[in-house]
Amino acid sequence: MKEHIKLYLLFAKQTIRGELVHRASFITGVIGQWISYGTTFITLYFLISNFGDLGGWKAEEVMFLYAFNLLSYAIAACVFFTPCINLPTKIRTGEFDGALIKPVNPFMHEIYNGFNFGYIGHTILSIIVIAITLPQTDYAFNIQNAFMFLIMLISSALIQASLLIAVSSISFITINENPVGDLIFRFKQFVDYPITIYSASIQIILTFVLPLAFLNFYPVTAILRTPSSPYLPDFVPYLTPLMAGLMFFLSIKAWNKGLSKYQSSGS
Amino acid sequence: MSFISVKNVSKTFKIAKSKPGILGSLSSLFHREYEYKEAVKNISFELEKGEIVGYIGPNGAGKSTTIKMLSGILTPTAGSIEVNGIIPYNERKRNAARIGVVFGQRSQLYWDLPIEDTFEVYKKMYKIDDNTYKTNKKLFIDVLQMSDFMDRPVRQLSLGQKMKANLALSMLHDPDILYLDEPTIGLDVMSKKALRECILKINAEKETTIILTTHDMDDIESTCKRLILIDEGAKLYDGGLDLFKEEYDDGYSVILSFDDFPVWQNHRGYSLESKDEHTWTVSVNSDILAKNALIELIRMYDPINVAVKESSIEQIVGNIFSENNKTSNRPQ
Numbered sequence: 001m002k003e004h005i006k007l008y009l010l011f012a013k014q015t016i017r018g019e020l021v022h023r024a025s026f027i028t029g030v031i032g033q034w035i036s037y038g039t040t041f042i043t044l045y046f047l048i049s050n051f052g053d054l055g056g057w058k059a060e061e062v063m064f065l066y067a068f069n070l071l072s073y074a075i076a077a078c079v080f081f082t083p084c085i086n087l088p089t090k091i092r093t094g095e096f097d098g099a100l101i102k103p104v105n106p107f108m109h110e111i112y113n114g115f116n117f118g119y120i121g122h123t124i125l126s127i128i129v130i131a132i133t134l135p136q137t138d139y140a141f142n143i144q145n146a147f148m149f150l151i152m153l154i155s156s157a158l159i160q161a162s163l164l165i166a167v168s169s170i171s172f173i174t175i176n177e178n179p180v181g182d183l184i185f186r187f188k189q190f191v192d193y194p195i196t197i198y199s200a201s202i203q204i205i206l207t208f209v210l211p212l213a214f215l216n217f218y219p220v221t222a223i224l225r226t227p228s229s230p231y232l233p234d235f236v237p238y239l240t241p242l243m244a245g246l247m248f249f250l251s252i253k254a255w256n257k258g259l260s261k262y263q264s265s266g267s
Numbered sequence: 268m269s270f271i272s273v274k275n276v277s278k279t280f281k282i283a284k285s286k287p288g289i290l291g292s293l294s295s296l297f298h299r300e301y302e303y304k305e306a307v308k309n310i311s312f313e314l315e316k317g318e319i320v321g322y323i324g325p326n327g328a329g330k331s332t333t334i335k336m337l338s339g340i341l342t343p344t345a346g347s348i349e350v351n352g353i354i355p356y357n358e359r360k361r362n363a364a365r366i367g368v369v370f371g372q373r374s375q376l377y378w379d380l381p382i383e384d385t386f387e388v389y390k391k392m393y394k395i396d397d398n399t400y401k402t403n404k405k406l407f408i409d410v411l412q413m414s415d416f417m418d419r420p421v422r423q424l425s426l427g428q429k430m431k432a433n434l435a436l437s438m439l440h441d442p443d444i445l446y447l448d449e450p451t452i453g454l455d456v457m458s459k460k461a462l463r464e465c466i467l468k469i470n471a472e473k474e475t476t477i478i479l480t481t482h483d484m485d486d487i488e489s490t491c492k493r494l495i496l497i498d499e500g501a502k503l504y505d506g507g508l509d510l511f512k513e514e515y516d517d518g519y520s521v522i523l524s525f526d527d528f529p530v531w532q533n534h535r536g537y538s539l540e541s542k543d544e545h546t547w548t549v550s551v552n553s554d555i556l557a558k559n560a561l562i563e564l565i566r567m568y569d570p571i572n573v574a575v576k577e578s579s580i581e582q583i584v585g586n587i588f589s590e591n592n593k594t595s596n597r598p599q
Contacts, residue, residue, distance in 0.1 A: 018379030103364035
């Protein structure tokens with residue numbers, strides 16, 4: 001484990017140095033993300049404060065829900081996005097061979113080499129929004145609650161990572177780009193809002209079938225101690241870490257299963 | 268037990284057939300047909316430590332597939348491979364620590380990092396101790412003349428510089444075996460020369476076993492003593508380079524220049540290979556000494572000039588492959 005972390009930090013350091021060489025492209029990237037997500041936050045605020053509430057949630061709470069999702073995504077994506085998004089191309093071109101002739105685990109090799117510094121923009125923006133909205137909610141600052149926040153954030157990031165990994169492992173079989181990734185991103189829009197606005201069946205689907213509610217809805221209800229889904233038991237939000245562990249485990253399994261199907265390419 | 272032993276190895280790829288048109292791709296979603304391509308057919312060979320072997324064959328002969336099985340990227344469909352006591356496809360990580368691989372068609376460098384940093388990363392990844400690292404790095408920078416581009420990011424390097432860097436990196440951890448898959452492809456004469464010299468040096472100094480695939484017969488002639496020839500996945504020849512020349516070389520050519528062409532007369536052991544404006548190219552059987560052939564030809568035709576041309580390995584190999592393709596009935 002120590003070896004992995006040392007290697008990862010070395011690669012990450014080199015990557016950041018590489019990225020900062022293209023300073024202009026880096027800064028425009030960050031500004032672009034801020035404008036795009038910033039607009040979403042402002043729209044959310046005005047829309048919901050005009051209605052009063054959304055599924056029983058105040059505007060600040062919905063913004064916190066959204067920012068929490070963005071932060072956990074940024075944490076997961078800076079590590080997993082590049083390796084996962086590049087995998088289909090690497091498989092198709094046979095460039096993935098490189099991972100198989102190194103004296104390290106092929107999955108870890110892809111991770112080392114894939115640190116993405118670009119998510120610093122998402123991270124800063126979501127932390128700002130959380131810092132503004134969290135004091136507006138009923139959240140009480142104490143050690144116990146801070147610990148809960150941290151556990152839930154890590155769990156959510158693990159689920160975000162699992163989705164990226166699971167989707168990318170499909171490309172071992174399809175070889176070409178796969179549409180599943182796009183589909184998952186679209187489905188994720190369901191949890192931009194508290195799932196209490198949906199019917200019981202959709203809430204159950206988002207909990208057990210495609211458990212996207214564990215990305216932000218359940219963690220946030222556990223942090224804010226707000227009422228969870230009325231159709232499901234009250235302990236469901238606290239299953240988040242368990243769900244995260246399970247999903248991460250399964251996604252790695254899927255990746256390794258995919259790896260066994262790898263055929264390289266001609267030449 | 269040999270250092271590398273390849274026994275009756277075959278590799279068959281399963282390829283999904285794609286049907287033309289949108290309807291075709293839709294129907295293949297539900298019902299897929301596969302075709303099977305046998306890239307390597309029942310190949311066996313043994314290698315001793317410190318050998319340099321040229322592994323040659325036309326495009327699609329199965330060279331890269333063999334290298335990929337030896338290096339652990341692919342698992343053979345049948346047969347077995349053992350490299351230095353390790354079964355590469357079963358113990359990929361352990362095998363990887365002991366080998367170096369260069370794919371000429373595909374760079375292993377990290378695109379945004381300067382070579383210098385990539386060296387650092389490899390040092391950690393292969394757990395190379397400080398001493399070995401320092402000596403090797405210095406050695407390769409000297410032999411491959413890399414000092415002026417060590418601090419540049421990979422994407423700014425020329426093809427030749429990238430290949431030098433790839434080769435240096437593949438040898439940084441003192442591997443027992445080097446697999447070089449078309450390392451000189453697309454390189455200029457000077458870069459090729461530097462690469463070949465480096466290969467020879469590393470083999471002499473560290474007793475590294477080297478398997479080299481290439482289309483450039485000069486690579487083979489300047490580095491290898493042994494040759495393995497494959498075509499359509501099957502082995503055609505395995506043996507010394509000198510023996511190969513003797514066995515397959517069916518003679519040499521004499522070039523005669525004329526102002527006015529005399530009349531060609533058929534005689535045994537000689538045949539008129541080609542004819543252009545002022546010259547004849549006459550191929551001569553290898554059992555006639557060049558001296559006698561020249562005397563004979565000069566006496567008969569009185570040319571204004573003569574030259575003897577030995578057939579190169581390239582020609583010989585070319586002849587073998589075209590013969591092989593004529594005799595085999597490959598389904599088209």
